Amino acid sequence: MQAKPLTHYSPALGKDMHVMIYGNGGIPFLAFPTQDGMCHQLEDFGFIDQIKDYIENGRIQVFVVDTVDLESWSARDISKEKRAERQEQYYRYIVEQVIPLMRELNDALPFVIGMSMGADHAAITFLRRPDLFRGVLAMSGVYDADYFFDGFMNSTLYDNSLERFLPNMPADHPYIALYNEKKIIFCVGQGAWEEDGVRTLRHLQRVFESKGIHAWCDFWGYDVNHDWPWWFRQIRYFMPFLLDT
Secondary structure: OEEEEEEEEEEEOOEEEEEEEOOOEEEEEEEOOOOOOOHHHHHHHOHHHHHHHHHHHHOOEEEEEEEOOHHHOOOOOHHHHHHHHHHHHHHHHHHHHHHHHHHHHHOOOOOEEEEEEHHHHHHHHHHHHHHHHHHEEOOOOOOHHHHHHHHHHHHHHHHOOOHHHHOOOOOOOOOHHHOOOEEEEEEEEOOOOOOHHHHHHHHHHHHHHHHOOOOOOEEOOOOOOOOOOHHHHHHHHHHHHHHHO
């Protein structure tokens, strides 16, 4: 399996960022690591091995990015305004630099996926720019800015809080029709460390239903924990649905 590291400078973030690219053809996948993770994490924890057959068979190509969570969602030693702004800069980096990079190497429309905090990033990016993707798979996210920001909110964080901006989306917003042309899957277990994921996905499910957005919100069993072995099983389960055209 071809694995290629890439380093480039991000004007939006003001520093070098890294991308790991697995495979050399097929449908591209933009993949976000878990909270505070970097581009090698999915390989280090065995996630890439779980989809190695799809990569080696040329069905998918995976682009794993760095995060800046330690400067945004996870940071506690800087102001909430700066944390929110850093997340917005990260979003701009993904949309303005990573997506064009992916298009240079593979002009097919990508999926975006992630687990835990990576699911939050995947969902935010997809729901803000559905025109850039063919779908999203978000596993075990906590879709609640208050969980990370202790009730703080401003216009910048609002744009990165799907549980806030999505309920306020007008019924005739063109994105709703666009969402319904895509494959949207949100998954969470109901076991250990998944309580907030269940709570926030229940809310998101109600929002999707009220807006007429055709999203598959899948709640797995009470033995399904917030942990890598279950994400391995989930990616194997959902991959055929994503690739079924």
